[in-house]
Amino acid sequence: MNYVIEAIDLTKYFGSFKAVDGINISVQEGEIFGLLGPNGAGKTTTIRMILGLLKPSAGSIKVFGIDVSRNRKAVLKITGYMPQRFSLYEDLTTEENLKLFASLYGLSGRKVDERVSELLEEFQLKEFRYRLAGKLSGGTKQRLALAVALVHEPRLLIVDEPTAGVDPPIRRYFWEYFRKLRKDGVTMLVTTHYMDEAENCDRLALMNRGRIVASGSPSSIKKLAYGGDIVELHTERKALVYLRSFDGVKKILEEESSNGSLKVKILVDDASDRLVPLVKTLEDNGIKVYRARQVFVSLEDAFIKLTVGG
Amino acid sequence: MGVLAALIIKDIRQLVRDPKTMFMVLLMPILVMAMFVAGYGGSGGGEVPIAIVDLDGGKVSWQLIDSLRNFGDFEVKYYPATPEEGEMLVRHGDVYATLIIPKGFSKDVLLGRRTTVDLVLDSSYAHISELVWEALNAAVQGFQEKVSESYGTFSIKVNRRTVYGPQVTRVENFVPVVMGILLHLVPMSLIAVSISRERERRTFEQLVVTPINSWDIVISKLLAYAFITISDMILTLWISVEFFNVKVKGSFFDLLFVSGLMLLCSLSIGLLISVMSKNQLQAYQMAIFFFIPSMLFTGFFTPVELLSKEVRIVGKLLPLYYFLRTFRNIQLRGWTLLESLHEVSVLFFETLLFLLLSIKLLKLRVE
Numbered sequence: 113m114n115y116v117i118e119a120i121d122l123t124k125y126f127g128s129f130k131a132v133d134g135i136n137i138s139v140q141e142g143e144i145f146g147l148l149g150p151n152g153a154g155k156t157t158t159i160r161m162i163l164g165l166l167k168p169s170a171g172s173i174k175v176f177g178i179d180v181s182r183n184r185k186a187v188l189k190i191t192g193y194m195p196q197r198f199s200l201y202e203d204l205t206t207e208e209n210l211k212l213f214a215s216l217y218g219l220s221g222r223k224v225d226e227r228v229s230e231l232l233e234e235f236q237l238k239e240f241r242y243r244l245a246g247k248l249s250g251g252t253k254q255r256l257a258l259a260v261a262l263v264h265e266p267r268l269l270i271v272d273e274p275t276a277g278v279d280p281p282i283r284r285y286f287w288e289y290f291r292k293l294r295k296d297g298v299t300m301l302v303t304t305h306y307m308d309e310a311e312n313c314d315r316l317a318l319m320n321r322g323r324i325v326a327s328g329s330p331s332s333i334k335k336l337a338y339g340g341d342i343v344e345l346h347t348e349r350k351a352l353v354y355l356r357s358f359d360g361v362k363k364i365l366e367e368e369s370s371n372g373s374l375k376v377k378i379l380v381d382d383a384s385d386r387l388v389p390l391v392k393t394l395e396d397n398g399i400k401v402y403r404a405r406q407v408f409v410s411l412e413d414a415f416i417k418l419t420v421g422g
Numbered sequence: 423m424g425v426l427a428a429l430i431i432k433d434i435r436q437l438v439r440d441p442k443t444m445f446m447v448l449l450m451p452i453l454v455m456a457m458f459v460a461g462y463g464g465s466g467g468g469e470v471p472i473a474i475v476d477l478d479g480g481k482v483s484w485q486l487i488d489s490l491r492n493f494g495d496f497e498v499k500y501y502p503a504t505p506e507e508g509e510m511l512v513r514h515g516d517v518y519a520t521l522i523i524p525k526g527f528s529k530d531v532l533l534g535r536r537t538t539v540d541l542v543l544d545s546s547y548a549h550i551s552e553l554v555w556e557a558l559n560a561a562v563q564g565f566q567e568k569v570s571e572s573y574g575t576f577s578i579k580v581n582r583r584t585v586y587g588p589q590v591t592r593v594e595n596f597v598p599v600v601m602g603i604l605l606h607l608v609p610m611s612l613i614a615v616s617i618s619r620e621r622e623r624r625t626f627e628q629l630v631v632t633p634i635n636s637w638d639i640v641i642s643k644l645l646a647y648a649f650i651t652i653s654d655m656i657l658t659l660w661i662s663v664e665f666f667n668v669k670v671k672g673s674f675f676d677l678l679f680v681s682g683l684m685l686l687c688s689l690s691i692g693l694l695i696s697v698m699s700k701n702q703l704q705a706y707q708m709a710i711f712f713f714i715p716s717m718l719f720t721g722f723f724t725p726v727e728l729l730s731k732e733v734r735i736v737g738k739l740l741p742l743y744y745f746l747r748t749f750r751n752i753q754l755r756g757w758t759l760l761e762s763l764h765e766v767s768v769l770f771f772e773t774l775l776f777l778l779l780s781i782k783l784l785k786l787r788v789e
């Protein structure tokens with residue numbers, strides 16, 4: 113399997129502080145890979161190492177099979193990067209910024225103008241083209257930053273906290289745009305500390321204190337956090353006996369009974385496999401089931417469970 | 423070339439759009455020039471204390487002393503009896519000059535003969551003794567014209583003699599110093615913050631994720647800042663020639679050439695500082711730190727030859743030393759570039775060295 117990004121045993125010390133602690137990341141072609149974790153988890157440091165902006169203390173990174181420490185320029189030519197905070201020239205206009213970066217990425221002459229007007233159109237920046245970047249609103253700045261990151265039509269886009277401190281409509285706009293990019297075949301590495309946003313990713317790595325706590329698809333991470341899915345049943349008290357012995361039930365998490373009725377949360381290995389047979393078995397034995405559903409677990413719950421609850 | 427051109431245009435745009443920078447670039451030559459003119463160039467406000475030794479004691483010598491006393495620029499403080507005493511007063515710093523009127527002065531004048539007076543000057547205060555010299559000449563001249571009506575034609579020649587060091591400089595001498603300050607301090611401190619400013623504004627991070635080389639950044643900054651600060655150089659030279667009638671004995675082109683080279687050298691030192699400093703404050707401090715020995719040890723105020731041996735070695739490492747020498751030689755002695763080949767090539771190689779070091783040390787990282 114060829115990975116777009118393959119980081120092995122990546123470690124970064126700042127003095128004696130271990131910002132990134134021997135992590136492994138592999139991003140597949142065409143996916144949106146999320147790096148999720150609180151501030152200070154080491155996400156930005158990881159990204160900067162991937163881009164060659166920081167030198168790893170140990171470990172190796174390959175992007176499209178190219179060793180970043182050996183041939184950084186080849187990697188940068190096909191990679192776009194949008195930093196966490198606005199990093200364009202505030203004393204240049206929208207258009208001047210775009211043209212500058214188009215030239216720096218090796219576009220020349222008419223191609224610069226063509227690409228720039230394409231991007232001005234695409235990101236609704238036309239009316240701001242002669243405005244200094246420093247005078248743009250927050251959302252417009254973010255759109256410009258994304259446009260600059262895409263100026264050379266990269267195959268890999270690395271985005272650091274694109275939605276931190278941004279209004280909800282723009283957050284939605286960004287995620288819609290990311291999905292569109294994925295459809296066009298662009299691979300993406302996105303960091304965020306918004307757990308709800310991370311649901312948009314195909315795969316995730318959960319980072320905390322420089323380490324990856326869990327990785328996989330959002331649903332597999334949740335499953336990992338609890339050791340299975342959680343199912344909630346509202347039924348009769350006598351159901352308890354059956355539940356304890358039912359195949360696939362791992363644990364009864366909470367139970368609450370009154371006047372013969374029972375509300376219970378149980379952990380099963382897989383909700384989609386087990387929920388229907390479970391209800392059927394109970395009903396076959398003459399037990400009424402008032403309600404049965406899978407409990408939605410947020411990534412946030414999973415994260416807390418994985419980092420704090422253990 | 424597209425990359426380099428794009429970067430140069432970007433840096434020039436940023437400089438032109440920063441009013442503080444343009445203010446410094448354009449106003450510095452005028453301000454520094456004005457300060458020097460105000461401090462050293464004018465006729466001076468106060469009266470300079472002098473002493474007069476009158477060995478003649480005749481009628482005409484008294485008339486001369488009287489006209490000097492009324493001339494306005496001097497205050498005749500002492501009338502010592504002997505030339506030795508007069509010289510001691512200068513050496514002790516009681517007066518800046520002593521005029522010695524020789525025996526037989528009145529008689530010579532009355533007979534219409536050539537005669538001389540001696541002037542002992544304190545050249546450790548170069549500008550004042552220059553002033554005294556000029557003023558005394560003028561006063562004696564005036565006296566001569568006035569008195570010749572009653573005594574007929576005669577001539578008085580003023581012989582000058584200095585204590586403390588060799589004969590002193592002309593007022594034009596401060597033009598190389600002004601050029602030195604402007605061509606060294608302004609471009610160096612301006613460019614010294616250029617990279618750390620990009621770091622502080624985080625634009626550096628976006629810049630270095632593009633596939634450019636460190637020499638792209640260094641060379642484009644050098645050329646962009648040279649384009650802007652060359653105005654300093656031209657403005658200063660123009661002010662000097664136009665308003666202060668500074669005469670250039672050598673070729674004006676040679677003067678421009680060596681000034682341009684000094685400009686590039688200062689910029690490359692500034693770039694090296696910029697590459698090495700972590701933030702703007704540090705960059706400013708390093709620039710000033712570099713400027714102080716340049717000011718003290720390269721012949722700004724005192725000729726390098728008069729400094730201690732150790733300091734002379736330091737001075738001769740600094741580019742400003744070579745610039746000042748070349749500039750003075752062209753402006754005051756009328757030398758050509760070829761005669762300054764040694765100095766010019768040292769300047770050139772130092773520039774190259776600083777540039778190569780900057781390129782080598784500039785890491786395209788954010789650590």
